[in-house]
Amino acid sequence: xxxxxxxxxxxxxxxxxxxxxxxxxxxxxxxxxxxxxxxxxxxxxxxxxxxxxxxxxxxxxxxxxxxxxxxxxxxxxxxxxxxxxxxxxxxxxxxxxxxxxxxxxxxxxxxxxxxxxxxxxxxxxxxxxxxxxxxxxxxxxxxxxxxxxxxxxxxxxxxxxxxxxxxxxxxxxxxxxxxxxxxxxxxxxxxxxxxxxxxxxxxxxxxxxxxxxxxx
Amino acid sequence: xxxxxxxxxxxxxxxxxxxxxxxxxxxxxxxxxxxxxxxxxxxxxxxxxxxxxxxxxxxxxxxxxxxxxxxxxxxxxxxxxxxxxxxxxxxxxxxxxxxxxxxxxxxxxxxxxxxxxxxxxxxxxxxxxxxxxxxxxxxxxxxxxxxxxxxxxxxxxxxxxx
Numbered sequence: 001x002x003x004x005x006x007x008x009x010x011x012x013x014x015x016x017x018x019x020x021x022x023x024x025x026x027x028x029x030x031x032x033x034x035x036x037x038x039x040x041x042x043x044x045x046x047x048x049x050x051x052x053x054x055x056x057x058x059x060x061x062x063x064x065x066x067x068x069x070x071x072x073x074x075x076x077x078x079x080x081x082x083x084x085x086x087x088x089x090x091x092x093x094x095x096x097x098x099x100x101x102x103x104x105x106x107x108x109x110x111x112x113x114x115x116x117x118x119x120x121x122x123x124x125x126x127x128x129x130x131x132x133x134x135x136x137x138x139x140x141x142x143x144x145x146x147x148x149x150x151x152x153x154x155x156x157x158x159x160x161x162x163x164x165x166x167x168x169x170x171x172x173x174x175x176x177x178x179x180x181x182x183x184x185x186x187x188x189x190x191x192x193x194x195x196x197x198x199x200x201x202x203x204x205x206x207x208x209x210x211x212x213x214x215x216x
Numbered sequence: 217x218x219x220x221x222x223x224x225x226x227x228x229x230x231x232x233x234x235x236x237x238x239x240x241x242x243x244x245x246x247x248x249x250x251x252x253x254x255x256x257x258x259x260x261x262x263x264x265x266x267x268x269x270x271x272x273x274x275x276x277x278x279x280x281x282x283x284x285x286x287x288x289x290x291x292x293x294x295x296x297x298x299x300x301x302x303x304x305x306x307x308x309x310x311x312x313x314x315x316x317x318x319x320x321x322x323x324x325x326x327x328x329x330x331x332x333x334x335x336x337x338x339x340x341x342x343x344x345x346x347x348x349x350x351x352x353x354x355x356x357x358x359x360x361x362x363x364x365x366x367x368x369x370x371x372x373x374x375x376x377x378x
Contacts, residue, residue, distance in 0.1 A: 058278065159273070198227075201231065205227075205231060208266050209266045212270075216266075
């Protein structure tokens, strides 16, 4: 953050106003950079899209993975997220944080997928077979068999605990815990009030505290 | 001893404190509360432990071909959209191209109907006498038919309305 700039204003809207007003090479911080990049994509700058993809691909895929608990599905849904971002480039306006918009699309797709009940009954066994990414780890970090079994048992508990949460509570927890989004952002993503987000979160965390207590 | 704080407020402070997102003054106030509240102290420990457990849940690496697949889909969509635009242009009632196309079809259909009609009945314009002769014959035949009918029809009974 440039110390010469006035102290950061609370709320996203004022940041977005600054971007919309400036729309030049002057960059104030990472949030504005996202919107600035997307504005350039709107003007036809494909490189901007590539940068946004590299920056947000991981968080989006990981969020979706934790929501749907299926690696293949999460990547498929993530592709759809970025496809929709690209399709909307012509009419993009920085009326909210870019990440808010991005995760709104992702959450919408994930909740639809969960609602439509496309989750296979053998999904859990598939995830177990993948050992939460052990197959894709760098070979020289391969755990011993015992370590892998212990880890897998832990992962199974965690997955089940998250999976047992109602879909919106799950989404709120994942966005708050792993993406570190603010209550206001989560509220915009879930199209509810901040108070409702807090209720969702506190209830979810209470459930998780009880469920995961024995694993501490 | 049960905590005196309302559960909703306590939950908010608890989560904010553990996430280190509370304003400094509020964090200090809650920390001071923790010194005398065993229940909240236990809850903070439990919350931190559950988050530490959740931190263990690391997702798998993303497929290396993810970006390539995405760009291929974008390209395919853009190519398809070119075809779609052309199709819409031709079939949509409000596009300039269909303005000439649809009336043309109607005109062709009308011509086809006319051609069929002419093939079925071609008017004889070259021989007016034959037409008159036919008309005359028709009239005589009609008069004879009516006379025959009169003979077949029984006379009305006396006194009945005509």
